[in-house]
Amino acid sequence: MNTSLRAFKKKVLIHKNSFRRFLTSLEKNTPRKLDQLVMLAEQQVWPETDCLRCANCCKTMTPTYTPGDIRRIAVHLGITQDQFKLKWLRKERNTGDWLNKSTPCQFLNPMDNKCSIYEVRPADCAGFPHLSKKRMIDYMHVHKQNIESCPASFKLVEKMIVLVKTGRDKTGSPEVRKTERPLEL
Numbered sequence: 001m002n003t004s005l006r007a008f009k010k011k012v013l014i015h016k017n018s019f020r021r022f023l024t025s026l027e028k029n030t031p032r033k034l035d036q037l038v039m040l041a042e043q044q045v046w047p048e049t050d051c052l053r054c055a056n057c058c059k060t061m062t063p064t065y066t067p068g069d070i071r072r073i074a075v076h077l078g079i080t081q082d083q084f085k086l087k088w089l090r091k092e093r094n095t096g097d098w099l100n101k102s103t104p105c106q107f108l109n110p111m112d113n114k115c116s117i118y119e120v121r122p123a124d125c126a127g128f129p130h131l132s133k134k135r136m137i138d139y140m141h142v143h144k145q146n147i148e149s150c151p152a153s154f155k156l157v158e159k160m161i162v163l164v165k166t167g168r169d170k171t172g173s174p175e176v177r178k179t180e181r182p183l184e185l
């Protein structure tokens, strides 16, 4: 594990419970412009995040492959969809989702943390960690999980805490909280 991931894991241990409590408090007492706050926070997250130094999602999680993903990747690899599934995927019993059999992902190059099928990677990978792609309120359960694995998700929540507590973005734009009461973290 590289030093920044090690440092991340330490921060997770210290903060994960309070971050989860914060997310729960947002579910109970949702700011009116929550999704705008998420977009503001996300704008601050990516300039500070280098996914090529991390790749923790590819190392520890599995994407969900849609039928379109399977078709596209199999064509790219010059094999049939059945061969692709047999070699690398497993079908989850409860959901019927196609997932990687093992981690790290077979398509991750451990030398440079690059994806060897980047152009045709699953849509789930292309969108991950879905910071502001969906309404935050509908995605809280995923953020609660992802703060443990994804430094970008962790930073998003870190920045959201500041934004929600102060009720202001960095440029001092108007109040966005529904109430004046500071959130208990």
Ligand code: SF4
Binding pocket: 057, 058, 062, 063, 105, 106, 107, 108, 109, 114, 115, 116, 117, 118, 121, 122, 125
């Ligand atoms: S397909 Fe590529 S981006 Fe997706 S988990 Fe595997 S290595 Fe990572």
Ligand code: SF4
Binding pocket: 049, 050, 051, 052, 054, 055, 056, 057, 058, 128, 129, 149, 150, 151, 152, 153
């Ligand atoms: S999306 Fe998150 S876990 Fe994946 S490489 Fe970027 S920071 Fe790391």
